[in-house]
Amino acid sequence: MRNPLADKIVDIKPSGIRKFFDIVNEMEDAISLGVGEPDFDTPWHIRDEGIYSLEKGRTFYTSNAGLKELRKEISNYVERSQGVHYDEMHEVLVTVGGSEAIDLALRAMINPGEEVLIPQPSYVSYEPCAVLADAVPVIIELKEENEFRLTAQELRDAITDKTKILILPFPNNPTGAIMEKKDLEEIAEIIREKDIFVITDEIYAELSYKEKHVSIISLPGMRERTVYINGFSKAYAMTGWRLGYACAPAQIMEQMVKIHQFAIMCAPTTSQYAAVEALRNGDEDVAQMREAYNQRRRFLMNAFHEMGLQCFEPYGAFYVFPCIKEFGMTSDEFATRLLMEEKVAVVPGTAFGGCGEGFLRISYAYSLDSLKTAMGKIAHFVGKLREESKEKRD
Template identity: 75%
Template sequence: MRNPLSETITAIPPSGIRKFFDIVSEMKDAISLGVGEPDFDTPWHIRDEGIYSLEKGRTFYTSNAGLKELKLEISRYLERRFDVGYDPDREIMVTVGGSEAIDIALRAMLDPGDEVLIPQPSYVSYVPCTILAGGVPVTVELEEKDRFRLTKEKVLEKLTPKTKILVLPFPNNPTGSILEKEDLEAIADVVREKDLFVISDEIYSELTYGRHHCTIAALPGMKERTVLINGFSKSYAMTGWRLGYACAPEAILRQMLKIHQYAIMCAPTTSQYAAVEALRNGDRDVEEMREAYDQRRRFLVKALRDMGLDCYEPQGAFYVFPCIKKFGMSSDTFALRLLEQEKVAVVPGTAFGDCGEGYLRISYAYSLQDLKRALERMGRFVASLEEM
């Protein structure tokens, strides 16, 4: 019998994030600090709008690119919050989460052999989606000494004549690092000079602490070179609604929409109506959740440092990325032993790239009560290692 499977697909490993949660799901009294999902319910007024849309019988397909009403609100939101304007009819499309937008952007832009610069540690989808699109992923290693920021020099080190796209995953999952305007300006100089394009994943744009998010698309000469990706999962606690969007030059978006038409048709109609309400009346909800995350962030960083772990203070998203190199064991081994001995699940840094070795990703998208319980257990585990 012929092998029914694609060699390309079988060579791609499964997500390193999921390994531990399969164990946790069957472990009594385990505490997970690994899932990148808000613990808040979607705000009631947003849920009500979704329910109302069903009651009104709005259960049909929308246009492929999404509800015109929603695209108009996305355009207004980006102008209002990040000072970048997009034509809702020609430069915005609604997707099934930000993940679909990443996938179709890469497929629309890459030819076989084109290289994509991917800063790591970073979200798990960029490398496999690049491979599935026929591209070649090129890792750009981020370092703690640089506060896990991408620098102009690091981009220049990895450039080749085949480089076509730079992925900008900031605010960053898993490190919590951000790029400020001066960082982006230096990178934009390289992008323009070397005739590159950018896929800017800004799903955590509303979750920054003490600083306002800046998008590279707002810089001179960059909107025409950038696919801006965002969504509703993190900012509005709408993970299960599966709704994101992409903003791009019309020539790029037209090809992305073609893939979307054949693979998806349109994003969920109910979710789109709920998202209109989120953008119109959800600013206070975002602010309240951000304030709660900030409190948890400060608590978690202090607690980890108090137990003797080096920990960069994140400025965005809802993760910390403590260093465990001093214990002389791999991130995977540390995470497995912590799970087995104290029933606390965290994610090994290597799930986000090889350069994540020696680190752990811990999410603070959990209640303070759960964080305190988990850190008590983790403190016992760290103390036991130091006694050895």
Template identity: 70%
Template sequence: MREALSRTITTIQPSGIRKFFDIVSEMRDAISLGVGEPDFDTPWRIRDEAIYSLEQGRTFYTSNSGLLELREGICGYLKRRYGMDYDARSEIMVTVGGSEAIDLALRAMLDPGDEVLIPTPSYVSYSPCTILANGRPVEIPLKEKNRFRLTARELEDAITDKTKVLIMPFPNNPTGGIMEREDLEAVCKVVIEHDLFVLSDEIYSELTYGLDHVSIASLPGMKERCILINGFSKAFAMTGWRLGYACAPEHILSQMLKIHQFAIMCAPTTSQYAAVQAINNCDEEVAGMREQYDARRKYVLTRFEEMGLKCFTPEGAFYTFPNISEFGMTSEDFATRFLNEKKVAVVPGSAFGASGEGFIRISYAYSIDDLREALGRLEAFVKQLREDR
């Protein structure tokens, strides 16, 4: 009898994020700082709109691309917040979370052997999605000394004659790093010179601190070669609603839509009606959540400083990425011992690529009370490690 499973699938490793989450979910008195999920309830006006849509019996399929009203709202939002112009009918599609949009974009663009450049540390799905689309992931290790930003030189050095797509994961998960306009302009020169396409994952675009987000797709000569990915999970605290979107030139988006038609049909209808309310009327709620994240970010960084734990100052998302290399163990060993001895879950930096080794990811999308308790346990843990050396 033939082997039932695909060799490609069996060689892909499970997510390093979920491993620790699954363990802590069964551990009594444990605290998880490992999952990238807002602890806020979805704003009431969004939930209320979803309830109303159900009461009105709006439970049928939408257009494959999504509700036109929602796509128009997305266009208005991108214009209002980032100065970008898209056509709601031909350049926007609604997806089941930003993750589906990433998968669709790579499957629509890659031929076997095409190389995809992935600055790392970064979100765990990029490399597996590239492999599933028959492409070849190529990591570009980012450096702490550069604030985990991609430099034009690093990009230039990674390009080969097989390079087709550059993934831009900013604001970044797990580091919290961002790219400012001048950083993006330098990268754009290289992208245009080598005729590359860019998949820009901007799911954390609303969560920057002190500096406004700049989309690479908004820069001259870039819209026609960019697939912009965004969604509702992080900014609007709508992770379980599973709603994202992609913006791209029509000739690319039409092929992504073809895959979406056969695999998904459309994103959840109730979620789409809720998202219309979110995208049009919830700027104030988003700003309020961002303000609270910033307060938590400052608290966590202060505690790291008090315990002598080196950490780059994140300027986006809701993660910190402290350096634990002083303890002479792998990030996996550090996270495992910390969980077993102090009952706190964090994510090993190595889960986000080889360049994440020597770091751990700590999310501050948790209450101050949880952060206070967890960081107290971390302080005791690192103190013990130092005494044992």
């Protein structure tokens, strides 16, 4: 029988995050710090709006691009947060999570063989989605000494005559790194000079702790060459509602909607009604969750300092990315031993790209009590490894 499978699909590796998540589900009393999912319930007034939409029988398809009132609220949100206006009728699309928006943007813009620049460590979907769009992924390895920011020189060095798109993943998963306005201005100058496009994934935009998040779309000449992606999963604790969105120039958006139309039809109707409520009345919820995350972030940084584990200070998302190179182990080996010996699950940095070797992603989207228990176990494990190393030297 002929091989029924597509080679490019077979060659894509499964997500490195799921391995440890699946193991911890089978392990009693294990603490998982591995999944990037808020531990908060979706705020009640948002859930209530979803319930009300069902009670009113609003179970129909929406337009392909999404409810008009939701697209209007998305446009309003982007304008008040970034000072940039998008026409809700032609430049806004509601998607099934932010991940669908990434896939649509790449498929709408890429011709076979064109290059997509992907800074890593970063979210696991970018590279596979580029491959599925018949692009050539070009990895830019971000460095700890630069606080995992993308520098202008790194960008310039990676661009070739085949470069079409830069993916800009900030605030960053897994590192928690941010790009400040001055960083973006240097990047934008090169993008305009080299005439390339940007897909900016800002799903963690509301979870920024150093200063108010600035989007590259707010800089001169960047709106017209950027697809802006955001969603509701992280800021509003709405992961299971599966709702994201994209904003882009009409020329690009028309093609994204076309793909969405044939592949998906429309995002879930109940989720869309709930999202209208989130954008209209959810700012206080976001502020409260952000403050709780920031408290946890500060606790983790202090705990790492006390155990002498190197970790640059992240100012975005809800992840820390400590360095474990001192132990002479791979990230996978460290994470496996930590799970088996201390029953604490974290994600090896290599799940987010090869340059993540020597690091771990730890999520602080968990209760402070869980974090305190887990950090005590990690401190014990780190002490044990240092003792083992000392015995070997002696």
